[in-house]
Amino acid sequence: MSNLSQELVDMVIDNVDLPKDLEALSLVSRPFVAGTQARIFRHLTLSSDTGTGLFNRSGTLPKLSAILSRSPHLGAYVRDLHINLDLGRSDIHVLLAPTLQLLKGVSRTAITYIRGCHWSWSSWTDEMRAALIDLLCLPTMRSLALVRCTDVPATIIRHAMASYEEVVLEVSGIDFHAVEFVRPSHGKSLKRLVLLLDYRAEDNPDFHDLMVSAELTASSAHLKHLDVDLLDDVDLVTKHAISAEIFTMNCYYFPEFALPANPALRSVNINAHPRMEVIYTLREVLRFIARLPSAAPKLEFLAISIFGFGRDTWRSVSLPPSSDADDALMELLNLRNMRFSVGRKAPEFEERLRAALPRTVAAGRLLFPTDIEPPDRWDTTAFFSQRQPPLAAIKVMCTTGSRE
Numbered sequence: 291m292s293n294l295s296q297e298l299v300d301m302v303i304d305n306v307d308l309p310k311d312l313e314a315l316s317l318v319s320r321p322f323v324a325g326t327q328a329r330i331f332r333h334l335t336l337s338s339d340t341g342t343g344l345f346n347r348s349g350t351l352p353k354l355s356a357i358l359s360r361s362p363h364l365g366a367y368v369r370d371l372h373i374n375l376d377l378g379r380s381d382i383h384v385l386l387a388p389t390l391q392l393l394k395g396v397s398r399t400a401i402t403y404i405r406g407c408h409w410s411w412s413s414w415t416d417e418m419r420a421a422l423i424d425l426l427c428l429p430t431m432r433s434l435a436l437v438r439c440t441d442v443p444a445t446i447i448r449h450a451m452a453s454y455e456e457v458v459l460e461v462s463g464i465d466f467h468a469v470e471f472v473r474p475s476h477g478k479s480l481k482r483l484v485l486l487l488d489y490r491a492e493d494n495p496d497f498h499d500l501m502v503s504a505e506l507t508a509s510s511a512h513l514k515h516l517d518v519d520l521l522d523d524v525d526l527v528t529k530h531a532i533s534a535e536i537f538t539m540n541c542y543y544f545p546e547f548a549l550p551a552n553p554a555l556r557s558v559n560i561n562a563h564p565r566m567e568v569i570y571t572l573r574e575v576l577r578f579i580a581r582l583p584s585a586a587p588k589l590e591f592l593a594i595s596i597f598g599f600g601r602d603t604w605r606s607v608s609l610p611p612s613s614d615a616d617d618a619l620m621e622l623l624n625l626r627n628m629r630f631s632v633g634r635k636a637p638e639f640e641e642r643l644r645a646a647l648p649r650t651v652a653a654g655r656l657l658f659p660t661d662i663e664p665p666d667r668w669d670t671t672a673f674f675s676q677r678q679p680p681l682a683a684i685k686v687m688c689t690t691g692s693r694e
Contacts, residue, residue, distance in 0.1 A: 331367035336386070337374040351385050358392045365392035371425075374402045377409035383418040390421040396428055398456075400435035410441040411465045419469075426450070427471060432478055436461050444500055445469035452509045455481045460519075462488035464497045479512045485526060486519035486540070502529045520545070531555075544574040544596070548581045555586035559593045568639050571596060576646060579615040582622060589622050593629040596639075619650045629657045
């Protein structure tokens with residue numbers, strides 16, 4: 291086996307998936323060592339849902355720390371890093387900070403917190419803050435997800451949006467303490483942006499000004515995918531959706547504003563949880579549709595899902611001319627279909643919408659699937675599923691206490 295060319299060795303390694311098989315393969319001969327180690331350490335998950343076994347003397351995090359200390363070159367193999375720990379605990383910092391310092395080739399990082407736990411930047415140790423800053427400043431970094439996080443430094447959000455290709459922010463509570471980044475940003479062009487931010491512009495003017503600043507809106511000038519969880523700050527959409535090809539919005543009230551003009555926009559997905567009577571929702575739906583040709587003239591796919599209403603009563607309300615919406619959909623020559631899903635509390639909604647769009651219905655563009663469920667906004671696996679599924683060769687879990 292030692293006489294095989296490195297190309298054949300790499301082909302063999304690429305066709306092995308199970309961690310235990312990779313570990314066995316690394317023992318075959320020296321040419322297999324580097325390749326199998328790179329596969330084993332490529333995807334690293336540090337996770338704890340119960341709290342103690344991960345950190346005791348025989349736990350897996352100390353073992354991992356010891357492995358990387360003895361063989362620091364292994365840290366350079368880590369590309370995808372997922373941290374799901376109670377980062378408010380100083381005993382975690384003691385082990386995690388030096389471990390992060392050994393990871394020199396990370397390109398995608400996801401940081402979450404365990405449900406019920408919180409982390410605050412101001413409570414971290416100096417070593418932990420320095421380790422995270424060094425990680426975020428790696429020249430290889432191109433993707434960052436902060437999921438179910440609170441008290442996130444605004445400077446980190448600013449750095450991520452100005453420096454990376456993919457940014458996922460599902461955060462609440464912004465820390466405005468100054469954070470120094472000693473290395474310049476990488477200036478990568480932002481391609482995918484997910485904003486699920488628990489804030490209102492009027493209550494958080496400083497953060498709002500940052501999110502719609504010229505610096506961050508310029509970074510999204512070539513954005514391809516924008517996913518926004520909207521409370522009331524429509525500026526987030528009008529400022530960042532000018533080049534997106536795929537636009538998704540999760541909102542309470544159906545959007546009453548016009549999308550910015552964007553000839554590149556191909557897909558629009560609206561997930562609404564309205565707290566108003568269905569007649570008002572129907573009115574806004576028709577208005578929204580009527581404005582689509584001027585906002586997205588090359589639109590190919592439109593999905594509107596409404597997952598509940600405040601009341602399902604109908605009353606006399608002035609509706610816009612239904613022909614405007616019907617004409618608008620027929621004007622969108624690239625539109626293949628319009629998928630519409632409504633809650634069970636509005637049995638007349640579908641009937642009235644069909645009646646308002648007779649030409650669209652006759653053309654077979656209007657679909658009403660019955661199996662649409664509200665999206666899981668807390669699916670942390672979605673961040674690492676944009677490409678090939680992770681190998682998850684090393685998964686540190688306090689419930690097992692062993693390397694899988």
